[in-house]
Amino acid sequence: MLDIKFVRENKDTVKKNCELRNIKCDIDRLLELDGKRRKLIAEIGNLKEKKNEINEKMKSGEGRESLIAEGKTLKEGLEKLEPEFEEIEKEYKKLIIQVPNISHPDSPIGKDDSENKEIERYGEPSKFDFEPKGHEELMKELDLIDFERGAKVAGAKFYFLKNEGVLLEQALINYALDVCLEEKFTPFTTPDLAKDSVLLGTGYNPRGPEQQIYSVENTDLSLVATAEIPMGGYHMDEIIEENNLPLKYVALSHCFRTEAGSYGRHSAGLYRVHQFSKVEMFAYTLPEKSEEMHTYFKDLEIKIFKGLSVPFRVVDICTGDLGGPAQRKYDLEAWMTSRNDWGEVTSTSDTTDYQARRLNIKVKRVDGKKEFLHMLNGTAIATSRALIAIIENGQQADGSVVIPEVLRKWMPGNLEIIKAKES
RNA sequence: GGAAGCGUGGCUGAGUGGACGAAAGCAGCAGUUUCGAAAACUGCCGUGUCAGCAAUGGCACCGGAGGUUCGAAUCCUCCCGCUUCCGCCA
Numbered sequence: 001m002l003d004i005k006f007v008r009e010n011k012d013t014v015k016k017n018c019e020l021r022n023i024k025c026d027i028d029r030l031l032e033l034d035g036k037r038r039k040l041i042a043e044i045g046n047l048k049e050k051k052n053e054i055n056e057k058m059k060s061g062e063g064r065e066s067l068i069a070e071g072k073t074l075k076e077g078l079e080k081l082e083p084e085f086e087e088i089e090k091e092y093k094k095l096i097i098q099v100p101n102i103s104h105p106d107s108p109i110g111k112d113d114s115e116n117k118e119i120e121r122y123g124e125p126s127k128f129d130f131e132p133k134g135h136e137e138l139m140k141e142l143d144l145i146d147f148e149r150g151a152k153v154a155g156a157k158f159y160f161l162k163n164e165g166v167l168l169e170q171a172l173i174n175y176a177l178d179v180c181l182e183e184k185f186t187p188f189t190t191p192d193l194a195k196d197s198v199l200l201g202t203g204y205n206p207r208g209p210e211q212q213i214y215s216v217e218n219t220d221l222s223l224v225a226t227a228e229i230p231m232g233g234y235h236m237d238e239i240i241e242e243n244n245l246p247l248k249y250v251a252l253s254h255c256f257r258t259e260a261g262s263y264g265r266h267s268a269g270l271y272r273v274h275q276f277s278k279v280e281m282f283a284y285t286l287p288e289k290s291e292e293m294h295t296y297f298k299d300l301e302i303k304i305f306k307g308l309s310v311p312f313r314v315v316d317i318c319t320g321d322l323g324g325p326a327q328r329k330y331d332l333e334a335w336m337t338s339r340n341d342w343g344e345v346t347s348t349s350d351t352t353d354y355q356a357r358r359l360n361i362k363v364k365r366v367d368g369k370k371e372f373l374h375m376l377n378g379t380a381i382a383t384s385r386a387l388i389a390i391i392e393n394g395q396q397a398d399g400s401v402v403i404p405e406v407l408r409k410w411m412p413g414n415l416e417i418i419k420a421k422e423s
Numbered sequence: 424g425g426a427a428g429c430g431u432g433g434c435u436g437a438g439u440g441g442a443c444g445a446a447a448g449c450a451g452c453a454g455u456u457u458c459g460a461a462a463a464c465u466g467c468c469g470u471g472u473c474a475g476c477a478a479u480g481g482c483a484c485c486g487g488a489g490g491u492u493c494g495a496a497u498c499c500u501c502c503c504g505c506u507u508c509c510g511c512c513a
Contacts, residue, residue: 041473045482052482055494059441071493239433368452 001097001358004034014099020109021100022320030099033092040085047078097200101354103319104328110318116331117318122302123311125335130397134338135388136269139165141399142418144391145270157259157274164411164418168390168403169277169383171410173252176279176381179304180250185281188251190230193221198233201359203325203351214256223256227280228377235284236359240373242366246285246293250380253278269388271336271343276384283376286363287353290374294350297378298330301346304380307406310393311335313342325351332379334389345385348378 007014011027018025051074054067108117126132139145144165150158161169177187199206199213199222206213206222214223224230231251240247255278270276281300285293298314305312317329326349333342353372356362363373394402400419408414 038473041482045473048482051493055441058493068493075493 001354002099002101003357004096007031007096007099008034013102017102017319018100020319021103021322022111023098023100023324025099026095027099030092030095033088033095037085037088037092040081040088044078044081044085047074047081050074051078097358098324100322100324101327101352103322104350106316107322107328108316108318109320111320113318113321115318116315116321118313119316119330120302120314122306122313123335125311126337126393128337128395128397132337132392132395133399134269135336135391136338138391138395138399138401139269139387142401142420144168144418147269154274157272159270159273164415165387167411167415168387168407168418171403171407172381172383172386172390173277173279174410175307175406176304177250177252179300179307180279180281180380183248183300185248185250188227188231188234188249190224190227190251190253192224192254192256194224194229194233196220196222198236198359199229201236202229202232202355203323203358204229212257212259214258224253225257226255226377227251227253227278228282231280231282231377232355232359232375235361237361239362239364239370240284241364242286245363245373246283246289249282251280251282253280255382269338270384271339271388273384276382278382279380281348281376281378281380284361285374285376287371287374290350290352290376293374293376294328294330294348297348297376301330301332301348301378301380305332305334305345305389308386308390308404310389310404312345312389325349325354327352327354334385335393336388337392337395338388343385343388345382345389346379348376350374350376 002014007027008031011031015027018027051071054071054074058067058071108115110116136145136147140147142165143163144161146160146162150160153160181187193216196206196215197220204213204225205211207215213225216222230253231249234249235247254275256275257273259272259274281297283290283293283297302314312332312334315331315333317326317331322329329347329349331344331348332346334345335341336343352374355375356372359375361373361375362370364370390404390407391401394404396402396417398419400417402417403411403415408416
């Protein structure tokens with residue numbers, strides 16, 4: 001969330017930013033509530049001050065009767081104002097958390113993902129001298145995946161990985177972890193559930209009408225959509241010494257998404273599923289260092305995907321496609337034959353102090369001053385999408401699939417190619 | 424899941440319903456002393472929020488949320504967490 005003082009002092013900037021981000025926010029109403037809220041805080045404060053004065057006088061024991069009467073009157077006054085305040089506070093909080101982060105000045109301006117800007121490209125769309133297949137068909141033929149039984153057991157968009165599919169997933173995880181460990185990230189596995197307060201703090205909206213999150217009934221828990229959620233909550237309500245920053249974490253978790261209403265060709269197969277595994281980078285940095293860290297995350301993602309030998313490009317996400325918390329966001333998009341297009345495989349966001357303010361995470365400077373720190377996240381590997389990229393780009397005329405060299409050391413017998421089983 | 428105990432500032436740890444934003448100690452900061460340091464001594468030393476250019480002032484905060492009361496760290500209810508014991512279990 002933004003600092004309300006900033007909103008108050010930069011009303012037009014904030015409004016314009018909401019517009020460019022394609023997010024509807026009633027800033028005027030927010031500021032109106034802010035005014036009322038502050039007025040009530042002052043009024044209630046005054047009444048309480050009087051109340052405290054009376055209590056002070058009570059100690060001497062003189063004029064008990066009239067003081068008690070006066071105290072009761074004050075109490076009644078407070079009982080009127082406090083519910084009024086709570087109601088305003090509730091609406092105020094609801095509005096302030098909807099206001100998106102201020103976009104980076106260099107973020108391309110655009111209304112939706114069609115206006116994201118390609119900034120780097122590594123390789124060109126794969127060409128085949130045969131008719132290429134999609135990963136769904138390839139994986140079925142190679143007996144690497146079972147969607148039908150996934151649906152039988154858990155519903156549409158769930159799947160069983162099988163055989164080399166399982167090994168490949170583990171290899172991807174190991175590979176991404178390895179790259180991050182070389183870079184001195186601290187590794188984690190996380191809870192796959194998190195409290196609604198943590199979801200909210202990281203900018204995810206549990207239990208809403210358009211929710212992307214599975215919530216567990218009769219609890220305040222939800223299944224995490226990404227390890228960004230538990231890793232953001234990890235330091236909630238903490239103050240971190242400047243000398244301990246940056247903190248670079250890499251976390252392995254399962255990710256659960258409802259993906260409500262997203263069916264059709266562009267979400268076929270593994271592209272859009274309810275559950276996948278992900279290795280996620282996460283960082284807490286000094287405010288002046290977050291942009292540098294963001295570039296570093298992006299470059300690490302590039303390193304990881306170069307290693308997988310698939311064609312991909314980097315896009316700078318435009319304002320209308322940024323979502324709430326990100327100041328700036330880069331996605332890697334790998335070439336996917338099933339889409340005959342680029343498909344998102346990673347995403348890295350600099351949320352500046354937006355999440356930190358909500359989660360109340362501060363840095364204590366060497367000179368003792370405290371301020372909100374900056375938080376960033378970035379995908380190292382999302383297994384489902386990475387599988388699509390390596391399988392579709394590694395396919396051979398006979399339907400076999402070449403395994404990227406960097407993964408082979410985690411495959412039994414340094415397996416180089418997955419071939420159809422004899423039957 | 425059952426039983427008992429506990430939850431107070433950066434840490435340790437006092438706190439009969441009015442003296443308490445909270446003793447004391449440690450740590451930290453500044454100073455005296457010293458060539459310098461240690462020790463000793465003196466002073467300062469929580470956070471949030473609202474108003475204010477500021478100095479400063481108001482309010483809130485003793486795990487969290489309610490309640491009783493003119494008044495709650497202190498009494499009551501519920502919740503959360505920690506510790507120990509029992510049960511169950513990968």
